[in-house]
Amino acid sequence: MANKTDTYALHSRGTDPQNLLEPSLRHSVYLSRFWNESCFGVTLADVVPLAARLDRISAVTAPPTPFLCLLLKLLQLSPEEPEIAVFLTQNDFKYARLLGAFYVRLALPPPRVYALLEPLLADLRKIVVREGASAEHAIVHVDELIDRLLREHLVVGITLPRLPPRHVVEESFVQLPPRPQLLQGL
Amino acid sequence: MASGSGDVSRRSWDVQAYERRAVERKRAESEAEQEKLRARKASRQQPHIDDDPFAPTRAWLRKRDHKIDFEGKVGSSEIVGSIQGGGFNCKTCSVTLKDSNRYLAHVNSKSHQKALGMSMRVKRSTPEEVRLAFQRAVKEKEESKQRKNKPMVTLEDRIAKTKENRKLQRAAERNMN
Numbered sequence: 277m278a279n280k281t282d283t284y285a286l287h288s289r290g291t292d293p294q295n296l297l298e299p300s301l302r303h304s305v306y307l308s309r310f311w312n313e314s315c316f317g318v319t320l321a322d323v324v325p326l327a328a329r330l331d332r333i334s335a336v337t338a339p340p341t342p343f344l345c346l347l348l349k350l351l352q353l354s355p356e357e358p359e360i361a362v363f364l365t366q367n368d369f370k371y372a373r374l375l376g377a378f379y380v381r382l383a384l385p386p387p388r389v390y391a392l393l394e395p396l397l398a399d400l401r402k403i404v405v406r407e408g409a410s411a412e413h414a415i416v417h418v419d420e421l422i423d424r425l426l427r428e429h430l431v432v433g434i435t436l437p438r439l440p441p442r443h444v445v446e447e448s449f450v451q452l453p454p455r456p457q458l459l460q461g462l
Numbered sequence: 463m464a465s466g467s468g469d470v471s472r473r474s475w476d477v478q479a480y481e482r483r484a485v486e487r488k489r490a491e492s493e494a495e496q497e498k499l500r501a502r503k504a505s506r507q508q509p510h511i512d513d514d515p516f517a518p519t520r521a522w523l524r525k526r527d528h529k530i531d532f533e534g535k536v537g538s539s540e541i542v543g544s545i546q547g548g549g550f551n552c553k554t555c556s557v558t559l560k561d562s563n564r565y566l567a568h569v570n571s572k573s574h575q576k577a578l579g580m581s582m583r584v585k586r587s588t589p590e591e592v593r594l595a596f597q598r599a600v601k602e603k604e605e606s607k608q609r610k611n612k613p614m615v616t617l618e619d620r621i622a623k624t625k626e627n628r629k630l631q632r633a634a635e636r637n638m639n
């Protein structure tokens with residue numbers, strides 16, 4: 277019950293956004309201590325202090341990492357673009373920004389994914405990432421991970437929905453203007 | 463516990479079991495108190511926002527502000543006996559759960575929230591609320607950093623400070639007279 281998706285989101289989207297995470301990941305989160313103790317009854321604004329305390333990007337499930345739990349929480353709450361955009365535009369917490377980026381990549385339509393994630397390619401800060409249970413923690417940069425979110429279908433063990441390449445999206449969706457080129461004026 | 467033929471042997475009391483019960487009773491009482499407070503806060507929240515057709519008739523769900531006290535009982539599964547009375551008790555619903563996981567599942571359940579007068583739906587935050595939450599998080603981070611950098615207060619410092627305060631107090635009293 278406590279794991280149900282927000283009714284408003286269910287009706288406005290037509291599908292359950294929580295299904296975007298694989299069942300095995302989802303169910304391990306539902307059983308985890310962090311989910312049941314700290315994530316119960318939180319609103320999107322209550323997610324912020326929890327996200328501010330994140331210290332790595334990892335989706336390992338034994339036990340489920342706070343990052344994975346909070347990602348599922350976002351899917352459960354299903355914020356609309358203006359609310360989640362605050363996670364991406366703030367500059368103080370890099371892991372909260374990436375948490376928002378994963379949500380955007382999972383839940384929003386392709387033109388919005390490009391529009392919201394591309395500006396984050398300018399973020400060069402270092403982050404700690406763990407690819408999976410068999411991998412070690414590694415230091416990469418925010419822009420590298422964002423780049424992978426835009427081009428790959430499996431990032432840190434999370435399967436992402438298909439994202440058409442940018443030129444296809446530009447041609448088929450009118451909402452997406454071409455990406456501004458830094459070298460244009462030269 | 464001593465077990466002989468019931469008639470002959472002296473009755474001995476299992477002190478530990480009773481102490482456990484006392485500790486658990488105290489925990490359950492303070493927990494019930496905290497939950498009542500949470501329910502009261504929830505009832506004060508604005509019950510409806512106009513553009514949400516699915517707003518609940520009961521109060522919006524609120525997160526727990528307190529940590530559940532599982533101290534020393536983590537993962538333990540005590541057998542609920544009629545005399546022993548182990549496990550976790552929820553005073554709000556007057557039920558006893560066998561272990562911490564089941565207790566957690568109970569306090570997160572719909573029936574428990576309903577007993578407190580809350581629905582199972584949380585309010586949707588506005589972008590402004592999220593922005594404010596980030597500002598608070600930044601402030602908190604800075605404060606915790608400052609706390610770390612602050613030099614340790616020694617006992618001598620505290621004694622000196624107390625003496626100073628007393629002196630000032632006495633001087634003030636003298637002036638009053």
Ligand SMILES: [Zn+2]
Nearest residue numbers: 552554555574
């Ligand atoms: Zn209860």
